[in-house]
Amino acid sequence: xxxxxxxxxxxxxxxxxxxxxFHVNKGEILxxxxxxxxxxxxxxxxxxxxxxxxxxxATVGGYDIFEQSMDVRRxxxxxxxxxxxxxxLTVDDYLLFVAQxxxxxxxxxxxxxxxxxEKAALGDVRHRIIGKLSKGYKQRVxxxxxxxxxxxxxxLDEPTVGLDxxxxxxxxxxxxxxxxxxxxxxxxxxxxxVEQTCERVVIINxxxxxxxxxxxxxxxxxxxxxxxxxxxxxxxETVKKTLQPIADxxxxxxxxxNNGLVRVEVESDKxxxxxxxNAVVKNGLGLLELTVDxxxxxxxxxxxxxxxxxVA
Amino acid sequence: MKAIxxxxxxxxxxxxxxxxxxxxxALFTALTGVFFYLYxxxxxxxxxxxxxxxxxxxxxxxxxxxNLMLIRPYFWNIALISLFTLPLITMRLFSEEKRLGxxxxxxxxxxxxxxxxxxxxxxxxxxxxxxxxxTMFFHAILFLYGDPEFMPVLSGYIGLILMGASFIxxxxxxxxxxxxQIIAAIGGFAAALLLxxxxxxxxxxxxxxAPILNYVSxxxxxxxxxxxxxxxxxxxxxxxxxxxGIYLSLKSIESVKWRA
Numbered sequence: 001x002x003x004x005x006x007x008x009x010x011x012x013x014x015x016x017x018x019x020x021x022f023h024v025n026k027g028e029i030l031x032x033x034x035x036x037x038x039x040x041x042x043x044x045x046x047x048x049x050x051x052x053x054x055x056x057x058a059t060v061g062g063y064d065i066f067e068q069s070m071d072v073r074r075x076x077x078x079x080x081x082x083x084x085x086x087x088x089l090t091v092d093d094y095l096l097f098v099a100q101x102x103x104x105x106x107x108x109x110x111x112x113x114x115x116x117x118e119k120a121a122l123g124d125v126r127h128r129i130i131g132k133l134s135k136g137y138k139q140r141v142x143x144x145x146x147x148x149x150x151x152x153x154x155x156l157d158e159p160t161v162g163l164d165x166x167x168x169x170x171x172x173x174x175x176x177x178x179x180x181x182x183x184x185x186x187x188x189x190x191x192x193x194v195e196q197t198c199e200r201v202v203i204i205n206x207x208x209x210x211x212x213x214x215x216x217x218x219x220x221x222x223x224x225x226x227x228x229x230x231x232x233x234x235x236x237e238t239v240k241k242t243l244q245p246i247a248d249x250x251x252x253x254x255x256x257x258n259n260g261l262v263r264v265e266v267e268s269d270k271x272x273x274x275x276x277x278n279a280v281v282k283n284g285l286g287l288l289e290l291t292v293d294x295x296x297x298x299x300x301x302x303x304x305x306x307x308x309x310x311v312a
Numbered sequence: 313m314k315a316i317x318x319x320x321x322x323x324x325x326x327x328x329x330x331x332x333x334x335x336x337x338a339l340f341t342a343l344t345g346v347f348f349y350l351y352x353x354x355x356x357x358x359x360x361x362x363x364x365x366x367x368x369x370x371x372x373x374x375x376x377x378x379n380l381m382l383i384r385p386y387f388w389n390i391a392l393i394s395l396f397t398l399p400l401i402t403m404r405l406f407s408e409e410k411r412l413g414x415x416x417x418x419x420x421x422x423x424x425x426x427x428x429x430x431x432x433x434x435x436x437x438x439x440x441x442x443x444x445x446x447t448m449f450f451h452a453i454l455f456l457y458g459d460p461e462f463m464p465v466l467s468g469y470i471g472l473i474l475m476g477a478s479f480i481x482x483x484x485x486x487x488x489x490x491x492x493q494i495i496a497a498i499g500g501f502a503a504a505l506l507l508x509x510x511x512x513x514x515x516x517x518x519x520x521x522a523p524i525l526n527y528v529s530x531x532x533x534x535x536x537x538x539x540x541x542x543x544x545x546x547x548x549x550x551x552x553x554x555x556x557g558i559y560l561s562l563k564s565i566e567s568v569k570w571r572a
Contacts, residue, residue: 045416048420049419049420050416050419050420051419070422073420073421073422074422076420078416078417078420080413080416080417082413082416083413084412084413084414084415084416084417085412085414086322086326086412086414087412088326088329088330089322089325089326089329093325097318097321097322098417098421100314100315100317100318100321101315101318101319101417101418101421101422101423102421102422103314103315103422145417
């Protein structure tokens, strides 16, 4: 649905993105992940025809962003980082204006607006002035605007930034509900958000794509060095002696904690949880806790972005 | 066309949603009202004095021409007040979009820069016509109690609207250059004033430069309209001026979009 090929964009001397390429399938939610100033907004602005790239090309819904810019804009809904709201208009007036901009026919105006108001749960505030609304409502008005005319492609730039936890959950639910009917690109620097809402993730750092995969695969990629963490009752030496003979353990560290407890960290490329538990119990030591420390997207993100820094 | 009317409606609505529009309207009406009162009372006084004199000396009273003595200088006055007021109308037309970030909405919607600019220009012009409505009411008083000629009044308004269109297109262009409304207002005001007074220089300039300065000056073209003469030369000047302003605005927003 969206094909991005070698996008590069300079702001004067400064390079914002360089050679960004990725692909989004129809009905998929893609997360653009990266620290601030990584080039997420620039990429999105190019895809929505707000500005052209310095080089590279992209097609959105089969339309070229240069040659068929009007078609791209017609089928795309866009929520910029700062929702583009006229603070003096009421929600209804504002949506009416955007609907007219998008060229919705007169006969469909009302039903279109009603639909997005319902989707974004704005029924209570539709007659209120936007400037007087809370940040969460403003964000939802921005989102409602991007949903007008039922666009095939929706591009959301940091849709949950500045919202409280409850509002964040609401917006995420809303975005999840778009799956299937719409193709969505969503940018964020918040990892759990991308992990929860997106089917695929593109990680951008310093203007370059450093990884592209599903959240699960990205997590698995670093799984080779999975850690098992245990809390065991017993002295440092006995615990070490008991556990060391187990096969497939690459590395083990034992640190004493309070109340005669020790914290054990085991690194292994096989699942040795059963063997560990058996060994502890057989030797009469108390097993209080055993967890697998999976690498979260956060670790991968940090891993990838710090690695990138070293290269540069 | 639909997109132009969408922009026009939004812009016109926004004028009246913000307090600025009412402040400007009140200010403009008060100023034009005061000047109308002053012109009218001095006219009435002159006519009255003449009546007394004619009775004293048993002569026929003079015929006082309302068009010449009142309406013509009053139009000049409205034009001058417009010069101060129009930058306040145009200042927000584009700067506001930049400040609010709504340019991102406009540029990513399926509309062309021409539609945006034309819609905004027309909205500014429509608001100017609203501003002129109270002065029409003042003129109506003259028709109620006197018998001025109608055509010079009509030509005066045509001149005002054409001149207003020129100022608005120029103000719109300046508004596309900055996201600060104050700068847009001051810039628009300075440019309008410069184009106004540039004609004064013609009295010092040489024989080649003088007619050029005179031609460029936005006010010399208004003179004939105030006198009741509709000359295509002046209409052409104002229309050309407006088109230039619209064209420059267009290039300005396109260049922002393409700037690397």
